[in-house]
Amino acid sequence: MTRSLFPAAASYPNAKNLAPRRIWCLIFTFTLLACAFGQSTETFPPPGQPAKSGTPGQFELIGNSLVSAQQIFLGTEDKVFFVDKVENNPAQINGHPAWASEWATGPNTQRPMDGLTNAFCAGGNVLGNGTWLNIGGNQAVTYGGLNAESQHGGGAYDDPDGRRSMRLLTPCDDGNCDWTLSRDLTANRWYPTVETLEDGHIIILGGCNDGGYVNDARQTNPTYEFFPSRGRPITSPILVNTLPANLYPLTWLLPSGFLLIQSNWATVMLDYKNNREYALPDIPDAVRTYPASAGTIMLPLTPANNWTATILFCGGSNLQPEQWVANWNIPEFRASTSCVSISPDVSKRYVKDDPLPEGRSMANLIFLPTGQVLCINGARTGTAGYGNQSFAIGHSYADNPVFTPTIYEPNAPEGQRWNRDGLGSSNVPRMYHSSAVLLPDGSVFVSGSNPNSDVDVDKGLKYPTEYRTERFYPLYYNERRPQPVGLLKQIGYGGESFNVHLSADDLFGDVGNAKNATVSLVRTGFSTHAMNMGQRYLQLGSTYTGYPNGSAVLHVSQLPPNPAIFAPGPAMLHVVVKGVPSVGVMVMLGNGKLGEQEIRAIGDLPESAILVEDDKGVSESQNGNGAVGRGWDWKGWVWVVWVGVVSLSGSW
Structure with missing residues (x-):
């Protein structure tokens, strides 16, 4: 029989007659216990155990999404939230096409959501209180992604301008949470980066006014600002100096409290509290920011490395600033195999790492719960982006999708870190506007691909708007x-x-x-x-x-x-x-x-x-x-229990 730590009063026939002194001793004892915890x-x-089975190392098609998965995040243990650009998705809400949705991964059900304003190429992250932000976007559009006559809604898609929008969602599991709008940003931001800070606030970096394949001096927004607001935006020298490939600047909060920012070829550490940037060496081998779109990740922070931040960059494109123009055969250009890393709090130099098995642009690097990194999605040639040029593959600026993932093992010896043993292949090309996220059961949710200006599901198109959604099951998946x-x-x-x-x-x-x-x-x-x-x-x-x-x-x-x-x-x-x-x-x-x-x-x-x-x-x-560190050992617990015993025995 299991006895409760706190027996009922009936267990003590004279409980009502306990001396006040003993009552206070009991309170003191339990307070000590609470403090110890x-x-x-x-x-x-x-x-x-996982609610479903899967074949280890393989992909499984689990259904079609309601909107294309340009942006996704795991909001609760069960819910993946989608945000798309405004386009003619078949799902409808409030009389217009939906460009947001929710996917319940347990029952495998979905609901459309109202995205409120155009979230095309927005940024996002989570606040310290658990509310997610989706920031910036594009102007209002109509069929074919063309500019709408009104930027305030109405028209075919009823989509207000989203370039200054801050959309907020506090995730829920009961289907009763929806996107809301906060105050406007200080300026238009298309392709901004969003990073959570140590106080749970958000920093918002970069972007542009009108969009395009790359940025330019006419429309760039080389500043950063905060949510909640801390006043006027602050100019960032690295964003000023790294045109045209300075969109979605790669940014991480470091244990030092500085931010690492990598944009085009340049790298700095930003002291955002004092608005100062400290230049680091240029990144070697390739551009990693959009539209080169390398796979990037901060490697595991562990006791063994004293929680030192090391950032890994893999793939991208070796293009110089003058080459970022859409007048040559971009889809034929080979993506880089280069992987490099930097630990900026302890060393200012980039270090070469094991190269990818094949060149890759638009790869997602996704943590598995084991600390391994899954490299998934992307293409061997070309870059992110789309257009109507004759060289485009349909509309895509990339070609030759990589269907087979590979896994990076951070603790493996040099030369042995990439491995795809036992991993199968997908049948779905995951090109521009694909996404992936880890689920609680350790599988990886994979969706998206849409290098098109509007929904295009023409069966003759090599890379159509993709709604097919998969789970990838790592090799551990079916283990107890x-x-x-x-x-x-x-x-x-x-x-x-x-x-x-x-x-x-x-x-x-x-x-x-x-x-x-x-x-x-x-x-x-x-x-x-x-x-x-x-x-x-x-x-x-x-x-x-x-x-x-x-x-x-x-x-x-x-x-x-x-x-x-x-x-x-x-x-x-x-x-x-x-x-x-x-x-x-x-x-x-x-x-x-x-x-x-x-x-x-x-x-x-x-x-x-x-x-x-x-x-x-x-x-x-x-x-x-x-x-x-400092904590309670067995002697501390003996003392606490002794106090309790003495109080009950009446010795005090």
Whole structure:
């Protein structure tokens, strides 16, 4: 029989007669217990197994989307939200074609949503309170993507100008959340980048006024601003100096609190608090920004690398500024195989990494819960963009799609980091305006491709508007998943550690697997134009205790006490055992509010150990290394329990 930690009053015949002194001792004891647990200790039920099966290493068509997936993000554990440009999608809402929708991945159902204004080539990211922003876009259009007579709605598509729009959505699971409009931006922004800051606010960088294949001096907006607003926009020298390929500047918040910005060939670190840029060396081998559109990602932040940010760039196009014109055979130009990385907080130099198996433009680099990186989508030749020139493939400026993904292993030796063993191929070309995002069950949701000015589903067109949507199932997918107990719903910046319990089944019958078990956080990001804005992966510090019955407890640290390492807001939490992730749960990082986050000292972790039982009882068979910090050890718990016992015994 299981006894409650807090027995009912009926368990104590004289409970009503307890001396006030004892009552206060009990309160004191339970307060100590609460303090020992630290921050919020509300936990999730153990995650179960994936709701569906899939063939490991393969793609599965799961249906057709209501709108083309130019932009997608995972808003809840069940919901993927789509944002498209205004075009003649067959789904209707409020008397006009829909250009936004919601896909419930569990029941595999969808609903159209009103996108409000034209979100063509907008940027997006999530605020520290969990609200998603979709920022900027294009002017109002009519059939064929032509400018509408009115920029205020009406006409064929009833789409107001979206270039200054800030559209907000707080995701929900009941179908009752919709996009709303906030105040306008200070100026038009088509192709802006959006990054979440350490206080949960947003910085918005770059863009242009009217669009086109690339930017130009007439229409560029080489500034940045903030949401919530901090006043007038601020001019950025790197954006001024990197025309014409300065749209969607590649941007990451660094643990130092600076921002890394990579645009065209140039790279800087931006001290956005003091509005100063510090030049770094040019990126080698290829342009990585749109429309070269390399795959980019910040590699996993782990205890082993002291949560040091390293950014990886793979693919793109080796074109000089004067070559960014649409008067030559762009689709025949080979994309780059080059991969380079930089760790700007510790070194200002780019480092060559293992090249891609084939050149690729418009590749999405997507984190798996294991910390591996899936490279998916894109083309071997050409660039992003479309037009009506004779050289275009239909309208596409790219050709020769890459149908087979490949996986990057950050911890593999140099020369062995890319691998596609056991991976199958898709049958769907994922060209310009494709997207991908990780789902909680560890599969990858893949949709989109539309290098066309309006919906075009002509069967004779090589790259039509694509609604077919797939899941890709990594090799671990059908393995029995760990079902950890004790996953917190909210994780803070520093504070006391928490315990995660794993059964013998979770450890695949070998308690030794606790040694390499990890607890990771993944922000899946806002996917568009070969980027997942805000995507980030962090491994929490942990130690373990293994028990004779084959179970184990992971002792897990809160986040490092620096919100710039991983900005506040929602993220997925996974436990990975023997390369197999638990089904992810959506947790809140930080206090769930905009503004300065509470910082606490990181708690100590007990040393790792596996306990064995023999005829002399339970003993420790081996030790590991505990993490650095401050926390409660067994002596602290003995003291707390002793206080409780004394209070109940009446000795005080």
